[in-house]
Ligand SMILES: Nc1ncnc2c1ncn2[C@@H]1O[C@H](COP(=O)(O)OP(=O)(O)OP(=O)(O)O)[C@@H](O)[C@H]1O
C-alpha cells in the first residue's frame with residue numbers, strides 16, 4: 439500500500455520519499471491509521487520490517503507545533519537504540535522541524551540538562567534509568583505527554599525493566615495513548631501490557647515463522663573449544679560484508695575480539711562494561727563499514743538497524759529463545775538477504791530445539807569448511823585484490839620488481855605475494871577461555887519469564903546502543919559476496935521456497 443493512502447501529511451510523505459521507502463510495510467499499513475486516530479496499539483512484526491516508522495510517523499503528525507511541552511515519550515532498552523530512534527525521528531520530522539531529543543546513561547547529565555532547558559523537545563527518546571534520573575531531578579516534565587511508546591515492549595515489560603517503567607508512567611498524568619512494538623510478544627507479557635493500556639488494538643503481522651523470512655538459518659554442532667577456528671574458516675569462506683558475532687559474556691567479547699584481531703580480521707567488541715564513548719565509536723565505525731566484524735553481548739541484540747550486515751554468528755547459543763529472534767534479526771532487514779549460523783555444543787541441543795519450537799523454523803545443519811576450503815576463500819579474495827592493484831600505476835615499482843625477478847622465479851614471487859595478501863593466519867594460536875555451558879532445563883523457554891532476570895548479570899543493562907548509515911566496506915576482504923556461490927561445503931541450503939514471503943520491501947535506497 440502507498441504511504442499516501444494512510445492519511446499522512448505532505449511533509450511526512452516528502453520525508454518518506456527522501457528515505458527511499460516506496461510502499462508501506464504491513465505493520466506500517468495496519469498500525470499507522472490506528473495510531474493516527476489516537477488508539478492504543480500493540481504491534482508485532484518480524485525484525486527489520488519498519489516498526490520504528492510505524493510509531494514515528496503518527497507521533498510526528500499528531501504533534502501540536504504550538505505546544506512547548508514534551509508531547510511524546512519513547513522508551514528504548516539500550517542507549518544505542520535510543521540514539522538510533524532519535525535519529526530516525528529527526529530524519530522523518532525534519533521538514534516539520536520537529537524537536538526531538540535523546541537522553542541515555544553513560545553520557546554527561548549536565549549537558550543533557552542544559553540542552554533540555556534551552557530547548558524543550560516535543561518528542562523525547564530515552565533509556566529507563568536516565569529518564570528516571572531526570573524525573574527525580576525534575577529536569578524533565580512529562581505532564582504534557584500524550585503518547586508513550588515502549589519499543590521492544592516485551593523487553594521493557596519484562597522483569598529487568600518493569601519497575602522502572604511503572605515509575606516513569608507514574609509521572610505521566612495525561613497519557614492518552616500507549617503504543618507497544620516488538621518482534622516478539624510472549625503471552626505473559628501481553629497480559630501485563632493490558633494493565634497499562636486502554637482497549638488496545640493488537641496488530642500481529644501473520645507470518646509462518648517468527649524470524650525474518652529472508653534469513654537462512656544454519657547451525658554448526660561442535661565442541662566449545664572448536665568454535666573459534668570453525669568460525670574463522672566460515673568467515674573466510676563466506677566473506678561477509680559485515681558480520682555480528684554474539685557471545686554469552688563480556689569476557690568472551692574481549693577474548694573473541696582479540697583473537698580475531700590477532701588473526702588479521704578487522705573486528706571490535708561492544709558490551710556493557712565499555713565506556714559509552716567507546717560503544718558509540720565502535721558502532722559508528724561498524725555502520726560506516728570501517729569495521730567488518732562486531733563482537734557483542736546481547737546489548738546489541740535488539741533493534742539495531744545496520745545495513746550491510748550479511749551474517750550473524752551465534753558463537754554462543756542464546757539462553758533465551760526470544761533473544762535468538764532479535765539477534766539474528768540484525769541481518770535480513772528491509773528486504774535484504776542474510777545468514778545466521780548458530781554454534782551448538784552437544785549438551786545445548788535442547789536449547790536449539792526450544793528455539794526452533796518458538797520460531798517455527800528448523801535450522802539447517804552446516805558442515806564446517808576445511809582449512810583448505812578456508813584458504814581457497816582467502817585466496818579468492820587475495821586474487822581480487824591483485825586484480826584491483828593491477829589497475830593502478832605501478833611504474834615506480836618496476837625496477838625493484840626486475841631485481842627480484844633476477845633472483846627468484848615469477849611463480850615463487852607471486853606465491854609469496856599471495857601468501858602475504860591472503861593472510862593465512864590459521865597458525866596463529868588463539869585460545870578462548872571456556873565458559874560453563876548452559877544447562878538445559880527442558881521445557882519451553884527454559885523458564886525465562888520467572889528465571890531471575892534472564893542473565894542480565896552477563897549482558898549488563900542500563901544498556902545502550904546507537905549509530906548510523908554506511909558506505910563502502912573495509913576492503914581487506916573485498917572479494918566475492920555471492921552467497922549462493924559456495925554451497926559445496928554446506929550441508930544443504932535451507933529451503934526458502936517453503937517459507938512463503940509475505941512481502942518484500944521494495945527499492946529501499948540506502
Ligand atoms: N516502508 C519501508 N520501505 C523500505 N524500507 C523501510 C520502510 N520502513 C522502514 N524501512 C527501513 O527498514 C529498516 C528496518 O526498520 P526498523 O529498524 O524500523 O525495523 P524494526 O521492525 O523496528 O526491526 P527490529 O525488530 O529489529 O527493531 C530501516 O532501515 C528502515 O529505514
Ligand SMILES: [Mg+2]
Nearest residue numbers: 489490589741
Ligand atoms: Mg525496532
